[in-house]
Amino acid sequence: MKGLCSFLFSFFLSNLTALTIAGDGDISLKRESAAKYKYIEFNEFGRPEEVLLIKEENPRPLNDGEIRVKVLASPINPSNLLQITGNYGSPPEFPATPGSEGVGRVIEISESVKQVKTGQLVLLVGGGTWREQIVAPASQFLPLPELENLDDKLIEQLSMSLVNPVTAFLILNSFTQLEEGQWLVQSAANSAVGGYVIQLAKQRGIKTVNVVRRTGLADDLIAKGGDVVLIDGPDLVTEIKRETGYAPIQLALDAVGGDTFGRLANSLNYDGTLIVYGVLSGRPANLNTAITIFKDIRIRGFWLAKWYEKASGKEKKEIFDQIIPLIVNGSLAADVDSRFTVDEITQAALRAAQPGRNGKVLIVSGDGG
Numbered sequence: 001m002k003g004l005c006s007f008l009f010s011f012f013l014s015n016l017t018a019l020t021i022a023g024d025g026d027i028s029l030k031r032e033s034a035a036k037y038k039y040i041e042f043n044e045f046g047r048p049e050e051v052l053l054i055k056e057e058n059p060r061p062l063n064d065g066e067i068r069v070k071v072l073a074s075p076i077n078p079s080n081l082l083q084i085t086g087n088y089g090s091p092p093e094f095p096a097t098p099g100s101e102g103v104g105r106v107i108e109i110s111e112s113v114k115q116v117k118t119g120q121l122v123l124l125v126g127g128g129t130w131r132e133q134i135v136a137p138a139s140q141f142l143p144l145p146e147l148e149n150l151d152d153k154l155i156e157q158l159s160m161s162l163v164n165p166v167t168a169f170l171i172l173n174s175f176t177q178l179e180e181g182q183w184l185v186q187s188a189a190n191s192a193v194g195g196y197v198i199q200l201a202k203q204r205g206i207k208t209v210n211v212v213r214r215t216g217l218a219d220d221l222i223a224k225g226g227d228v229v230l231i232d233g234p235d236l237v238t239e240i241k242r243e244t245g246y247a248p249i250q251l252a253l254d255a256v257g258g259d260t261f262g263r264l265a266n267s268l269n270y271d272g273t274l275i276v277y278g279v280l281s282g283r284p285a286n287l288n289t290a291i292t293i294f295k296d297i298r299i300r301g302f303w304l305a306k307w308y309e310k311a312s313g314k315e316k317k318e319i320f321d322q323i324i325p326l327i328v329n330g331s332l333a334a335d336v337d338s339r340f341t342v343d344e345i346t347q348a349a350l351r352a353a354q355p356g357r358n359g360k361v362l363i364v365s366g367d368g369g
């Protein structure tokens with residue numbers, strides 16, 4: 001995500017009011033810089049609770065151009081678990097350090113660093129974010145402006161800003177341009193991506209059919225802005241037709257695979273598009289290919305990693321200029337189920353793999369940062 005770094009850096013720098021911590025704050029940041037810190041590593045693929053190791057290290061002196069950042073929060077995403085079990089699109093090299101995004105506070109800078117200040121918040125983009133401290137060149141962090149409404153809740157939301165909100169934005173906008181009043185259908189609607197899709201769609205007047213696999217989620221998804229919530233099952237297509245008044249559905253977003261994939265495809269109107277961006281069931285798609293002929297259905301895959309690799313700085317800037325302010329003003333948010341420290345990584349990973357969570361599992365600093 002190096003291209004992303006340089007663009008965001010200039011984006012945030014242009015909005016930046018320097019944050020400084022004076023007096024006792026300086027002393028406590030120096031103390032943190034000197035303390036031993038823990039991080040997570042794995043050297044083989046397997047169940048997270050069996051292969052994840054808690055390592056401890058003494059901080060090393062900074063090289064010129066580097067900064068030291070205390071990690072405040074970093075989510076466990078399904079892709080992180082897939083990487084640990086060896087089922088992801090791009091396998092890591094060992095020793096591997098998991099975690100793909102997060103937010104932290106700068107606790108030390110080297111002499112030539114001018115673009116960030118001690119005490120400032122930065123987004124973490126370089127990977128290996130399940131740790132207490134990160135040392136890297138300043139250019140590999142994305143400085144955040146001073147935020148008036150900054151509290152623990154916003155810090156947590158910012159820690160999740162580079163993966164799922166961007167995915168939701170792109171799958172909603174890149175393939176089919178829906179107009180106000182049109183419908184989309186999505187599976188795994190109670191996932192973080194699903195929640196962001198609901199919120200973004202609502203802001204544009206797009207209606208959503210939200211398919212989940214269990215009861216008890218309708219109130220929350222309607223409160224987020226969803227229009228219809230349905231439990232997945234053999235009658236899904238009929239229920240979608242009934243609940244939408246037989247509205248033509250042009251866009252389906254699937255993160256489940258298996259039978260769900262086929263049902264979403266069946267619910268599409270002529271010329272509709274089905275975007276597959278996850279395989280949570282682990283099952284191959286069960287699709288009646290005849291409908292792709294007679295309804296001229298388009299099936300497209302989406303992988304954010306590829307987008308970060310290929311998109312221009314301008315394209316990334318356009319999207320971040322829209323997403324980050326929405327996170328800061330609270331109109332884009334994900335639920336948080338639970339928080340664990342780096343020391344508690346086993347419990348954290350087990351919780352993240354459990355069905356029926358109430359949102360994201362976060363790795364947090366434990367002392368509020």
Ligand SMILES: NC(=O)c1ccc[n+]([C@@H]2O[C@H](COP(=O)([O-])OP(=O)(O)OC[C@H]3O[C@@H](n4cnc5c(N)ncnc54)[C@H](OP(=O)(O)O)[C@@H]3O)[C@@H](O)[C@H]2O)c1
Nearest residue numbers: 078167190191192193255277278280281302303304355356
């Ligand atoms: N392609 C990309 O670039 C990209 C980028 C970001 C995310 N993703 C994918 O998007 C999906 C959602 O990610 P996330 O971080 O938003 O997830 P998340 O917030 O961690 O939530 C996962 C959700 O999936 C649901 N789920 C799990 N297995 C399911 C199944 N077999 N059928 C239906 N629902 C199921 C869970 O529902 P319960 O509460 O019922 O357990 C839970 O709500 C994942 O597959 C992830 O890999 C892909």
